[in-house]
Amino acid sequence: MDMTQAVLLTIITAATPLLLAAIGELIVERAGVLNLGLEGMMATGAACGFAAATVSGSTGLGVIVAMLSAMLLASLFAFVTLTLGANQVASGLALTIVGLGLSGLIGAGFVGTSRTAVPGLSMEGLSDLPGFGKVIFGQDPFVYAAWALTLLSIVFLRWTRAGLVLRSVGENQASAHAIGLPVLKIRYWAVLFGGACAGLAGAYLSLVYTPFWSPGMTAGRGWIALALVVFASWFPFRLLLGALLFGGATVLQLHAQAASLGLPSQLLSALPYLATLLALVLMSLGRRGGSAAPGSLGQSFVPDR
Amino acid sequence: MRLELVPRASVSPIVRALSPLIAIMLAGLMAALVIALMGRSPVAAFDIYIREPLGDSWALQEMGIKMIPLTLIATGLVYCFRANLWNIGAEGQYTMGAIVGSILPLATQGMELGRWLLVIALVTGAIGGALYALIPSYLRVRLGVSEILSSLMLVYIAQLILDYLVRGPWRDPKGFNFPQTVMFDKGSMLPILFEDGRLHAGLILAIIVVVASTIVLGWSLFGYAIKVIGSAPKAAGFSGFSASAISLTVFAISGGLAGLAGIVEVTGQIGQLKPSISAGYGFTAITVAFLGRLHPLGVVFGAFVVSLTAIGGENAQIMMKLPLDLTTCFQGLLLLSVLAADALASSSIRVVRTPNKEA
Numbered sequence: 001m002d003m004t005q006a007v008l009l010t011i012i013t014a015a016t017p018l019l020l021a022a023i024g025e026l027i028v029e030r031a032g033v034l035n036l037g038l039e040g041m042m043a044t045g046a047a048c049g050f051a052a053a054t055v056s057g058s059t060g061l062g063v064i065v066a067m068l069s070a071m072l073l074a075s076l077f078a079f080v081t082l083t084l085g086a087n088q089v090a091s092g093l094a095l096t097i098v099g100l101g102l103s104g105l106i107g108a109g110f111v112g113t114s115r116t117a118v119p120g121l122s123m124e125g126l127s128d129l130p131g132f133g134k135v136i137f138g139q140d141p142f143v144y145a146a147w148a149l150t151l152l153s154i155v156f157l158r159w160t161r162a163g164l165v166l167r168s169v170g171e172n173q174a175s176a177h178a179i180g181l182p183v184l185k186i187r188y189w190a191v192l193f194g195g196a197c198a199g200l201a202g203a204y205l206s207l208v209y210t211p212f213w214s215p216g217m218t219a220g221r222g223w224i225a226l227a228l229v230v231f232a233s234w235f236p237f238r239l240l241l242g243a244l245l246f247g248g249a250t251v252l253q254l255h256a257q258a259a260s261l262g263l264p265s266q267l268l269s270a271l272p273y274l275a276t277l278l279a280l281v282l283m284s285l286g287r288r289g290g291s292a293a294p295g296s297l298g299q300s301f302v303p304d305r
Numbered sequence: 306m307r308l309e310l311v312p313r314a315s316v317s318p319i320v321r322a323l324s325p326l327i328a329i330m331l332a333g334l335m336a337a338l339v340i341a342l343m344g345r346s347p348v349a350a351f352d353i354y355i356r357e358p359l360g361d362s363w364a365l366q367e368m369g370i371k372m373i374p375l376t377l378i379a380t381g382l383v384y385c386f387r388a389n390l391w392n393i394g395a396e397g398q399y400t401m402g403a404i405v406g407s408i409l410p411l412a413t414q415g416m417e418l419g420r421w422l423l424v425i426a427l428v429t430g431a432i433g434g435a436l437y438a439l440i441p442s443y444l445r446v447r448l449g450v451s452e453i454l455s456s457l458m459l460v461y462i463a464q465l466i467l468d469y470l471v472r473g474p475w476r477d478p479k480g481f482n483f484p485q486t487v488m489f490d491k492g493s494m495l496p497i498l499f500e501d502g503r504l505h506a507g508l509i510l511a512i513i514v515v516v517a518s519t520i521v522l523g524w525s526l527f528g529y530a531i532k533v534i535g536s537a538p539k540a541a542g543f544s545g546f547s548a549s550a551i552s553l554t555v556f557a558i559s560g561g562l563a564g565l566a567g568i569v570e571v572t573g574q575i576g577q578l579k580p581s582i583s584a585g586y587g588f589t590a591i592t593v594a595f596l597g598r599l600h601p602l603g604v605v606f607g608a609f610v611v612s613l614t615a616i617g618g619e620n621a622q623i624m625m626k627l628p629l630d631l632t633t634c635f636q637g638l639l640l641l642s643v644l645a646a647d648a649l650a651s652s653s654i655r656v657v658r659t660p661n662k663e664a
Contacts, residue, residue, distance in 0.1 A: 036453065040637075076641070085310050085652060086644040089391050089453065093591055094644065097637030104630025105339070215630075220461055227454045266469040273461040280455055284448040302310045302652065 007251060012143060015247030017042070017201040017209060019146045021225035022232070022239050023153055024197025029229055030157065031190035032170035032296035036092025037077055038198050039222025040099020041070040045202025047107035050213040054110060059118055059207060066203035067196045073099055074195025075188075082184050082191070085300040096222070107213045114212040118142070142204045149197070153236040166190060170294035173301045183301050198222070220273065227276045231283050233292040242279070249275045310652045324650045325596055325603075328642035329610060335642075336635045345625060353624055354617030364616050366504050370574065371584075371612035372605075373507040374399070374566040378590035379597065379604045380518050381562030384555040386599050387522065389535040390445075392438060392556060394456025395563040396587025397463035401437040402564020403571045404467055406430025407578050410493040411475060411486055422493045427510075427568055434564015435557040437463065442556030446549040452556075460587070468580050475578065486578040495573040505573035514562060518601040531555060563587060584615070585633075592640040598647075611636060 021038055028035050048069035053062025077095045080086045118140050157163040169176045169186045177183050205221070206213045224246060232238035253268045337347035358364035378395050385392040392398075406426045413422060440459060444450035468484075477487045495505040522528040534541040534551055541548060566586065575582055593611050597603030618632030 080641055080645045080648075083310070084645050084648040084654070086648040090386075090591070090595060091641060091644050093393060093588075094637050094640035097588065097592070097640060098634055099637070101630045101632070101634030101637055105343075105628055105634060108628050108630070220457075223454065223457050227458070230451060230454065264469050264473060266465040266472075270462050270465045273458045273465075277455055277458045277462075280450045281444060281448060284444075284450045302312060 009139075010251045010254070011244060011247040012139065013209065013247070014250040015243040016143050016146050017204045017221055018225050018228060018246055019150065019240060019243035020142070020201035020204060021198050021222060022228040022243060023146070023149045023236060024194035024201075025226060026229050026232070026234060026236060026239060027153060027157075027166070027197075028190045028194035029297055030170045030234060030294055031166050031187050032173055032294055032299065032301075033081065033187050033191055034088045034092065034298040035074070035077055035095070035191060035194055036089060036226065037073065037095025037099060037222075038194075038226055039218055039220065040096035040102075041073050041195055041198035042099075042202040042205070042222045043103035043216075043218045044073055044099045044106070045070040045199030046206040046217060047103035047110075047202075047213055049199070049203035050115075050206035051106055051110055053207055054113055054115060062207055063200065063203045066206075067199035070199025070202060071192050071195040073102075074191050074198070077195075078188050078191040081300065082187055085302050088298050088300070100216070104215050107215065110213050111215070112212075115207075116211070118208045118211070140208050142200070142208055145200065147240075150236050150240050157236065167294070170296055173296040173299065177301070187301075201225070224272060224276050227280055230293075231279045233283070233287075234294065245279075246272065246275065309655045309657045310648075311655050312652045313650075316651055320650050321598070324646040325598060325606075325643055328596075328646040329639065331642040331646070332635060332639040335638050336631070339631065339634065340627070343627075345627065350621060350625060350627065353621045354614060357620060358613055358616045364620070366502055368609070368612045368616050369504050369508060371615055372608040373505075373511050373573070374570050374583075374586045375590050375593050375608040375611060376511045376604055377507075377514055377566035377569065378563045378586055379593035379608060380514055380601050381559035382590055382594040383518065383522065383597070383599050383601060383604060384531060385559045386594055387535050388531045388551060388555050389538075390442075390552055390555060391453045392441070392456050392559050393453055393591065394438070394441060394458075394460045394587070395559065395590055396583060396585065397456070397460035398434040398437045398560040398563035399567035399570075399583055399587045400460075400463040400467050402430040402434035402561075402567035403578065403582055404463075404470065404567075405433025405564070406568030407486070407489075407571060410489045410572070411578075413493075414487050414490055417490050417492055419492050422490075423495065423572060426493055426572055427565060430568025430571075431561040431565040434567060435561035437564070438556045438560020439553060442553050446552050467578065467582070471578050471580055477577075484580050488577050489572065493572060494576060495569065503574075505569075507569040507573040510565070510569060514565075515601045515605060522601065527551075527554075563590075589615075589636060592636050592643075595640055595643050595647075611639075614639075 021042055025035065025038055045066040049062040049066025052065035053059050073095060077091055081088045081091045157167060165181055166186055169181055169183050173183050202218070205217055210217065228239060228242045228246065231242045249271050253271045256263065256268050257265055340347045340350045358368065378399060382392060382395060406429050409429065410422060410426050437459065441452040441456040444455050445452040471486055472484045475486045477485055495507055498504045498506060498508060522531065530541065530546040530551055533544065534546060534548055538548065567582070571578065571582060589611055593604055593607035596607030596610060597605070614632055614635055618629055621627040622629050
């Protein structure tokens with residue numbers, strides 16, 4: 001396997017959890033809801049997924065449990081912000097705190113346990129093709145799931161009626177309500193979908209990426225995924241590019257650390273966060289004046305009759 | 306069947322005041338459920354979490370020590386949250402305050418320059434936190450960058466800067482390679498309030514900040530402008546308040562108080578810089594601010610409740626082997642319950658029966 005391919009593979013591995021979580025959040029935000037609890041849902045997903053997979057011995061079950069646990073947290077958030085109309089920013093933060101605490105509680109019994117990572121696909125002939133054989137045909141199932149989700153969300157948002165409905169609810173909740181769209185119901189589904197994606201991203205971290213569970217292993221990835229959605233101007237395809245860019249920054253950091261350039265290791269560790277900050281600034285510079293955010297993002301919806 | 310929110314015509318002040326208490330009980334019930342699910346006795350846990358710390362003078366003093374940074378930070382956050390600005394990077398501003406405030410005490414260590422050094426340390430610490438908070442605020446005002454994400458990214462960066470300093474240039478050469486600075490001179494430490502105790506003069510600073518903020522937020526034009534900008538930004542524009550000036554100011558105040566909390570913790574308690582100088586105060590303070598209903602006096606109550614559970618959590622870890630994450634979990638649930646109770650205080654829930662069978 002040549003160098004380029006090896007680098008590409010690590011970039012994709014680093015980009016996948018970000019992409020998975022961000023796709024979910026993108027759909028949530030397109031429906032007009034800002035769920036800042038991504039980090040917490042990812043952490044809980046990672047802990048529950050790892051626990052379930054270790055106890056049952058089945059990776060598939062681990063993934064399902066990871067998704068369900070994150071969806072449970074998401075439904076808590078949905079109830080508080082949608083049904084009760086509580087502030088979304090503060091509730092999202094609360095969800096992050098709950099999720100991080102919960103992940104610590106659940107994972108406590110599994111610290112130090114490790115399992116073999118989910119293997120990559122191996123297709124006779126294709127995976128061994130020189131050049132991009134392994135990049136395209138030799139990834140683990142999560143990577144394909146992330147790509148498929150990206151593609152599906154592009155199709156969903158752009159070409160389906162349901163996607164149009166979701167976007168109109170996020171763009172202008174009052175008008176959507178006026179023409180008879182069930183605003184809250186659509187938002188519930190969106191938030192649950194976002195939870196499932198965050199759980200999947202968490203499962204990827206603890207079952208493939210590391211593959212073990214340790215406290216605080218999400219390391220701000222949920223927040224970076226949130227920033228990616230802004231960076232992508234709420235378009236799934238740009239999200240893919242953004243995630244790869246950030247995956248690249250992570251890999252650059254690892255390689256620079258290995259090459260010992262004489263830079264302090266903390267500077268390199270700060271790279272993803274600095275890059276996020278820089279990306280947010282550049283995006284804002286690029287569209288001075290207007291914002292690309294959905295019109296009703298973050299607003300509570302209380303129907304008035 | 307579905308649930309629908311109906312805004313209440315008027316909200317009674319009693320309901321408003323009681324809602325945090327209801328929220329505390331709700332979060333307590335949920336925590337009890339979690340403890341029961343872990344196969345432990347919720348009653349025994351309640352005893353250790355709540356009852357014992359309240360009856361123990363040592364624990365009460367420790368609570369006071371924790372309340373100081375929480376109160377300082379949360380009071381600052383009240384300014385931001387009232388203006389509907391989301392500074393969630395207080396942890397970073399706290400760290401930056403500790404770093405900047407420590408520059409002079411560390412540079413002059415061993416010279417025993419006296420009391421004025423402490424004053425400079427506190428002032429520079431507050432300035433360090435304020436300047437650090439102005440980064441996300443400036444980015445928001447000038448470029449429209451979300452202050453939520455930028456302030457949070459700056460937390461990670463501040464912590465890495467601290468880590469670099471205490472492992473690199475600022476490390477104590479005689480510290481057996483431990484990642485920590487030299488101990489501060491006695492003169493640059495905050496005095497202890499009671500003989501043989503640990504409670505330090507940061508308490509007085511916190512009281513001053515709470516009283517001053519109550520006056521500023523409740524009775525000054527500036528406090529009124531913050532309120533208008535938070536609840537009716539358009540009206541604020543018509544009445545001539547400058548949204549950007551106020552946004553920068555509240556961030557500076559919030560960051561300044563977080564920075565002050567950082568240097569107070571270092572000069573009052575720790576006495577040196579280490580990689581970890583905070584027990585997540587910057588994040589916990591968010592819960593404290595909401596538990597205090599975004600009022601400086603309420604913040605004191607919120608800080609009391611949160612530090613009670615924090616001390617209780619430490620006890621429970623020792624005595625019942627309950628993990629500290631349980632406390633984190635409880636604090637998150639508490640914030641969620643407070644927000645839910647707040648929402649319920651201003652609207653009532655109505656059950657609407659619908660003919661279609663979809664829920």
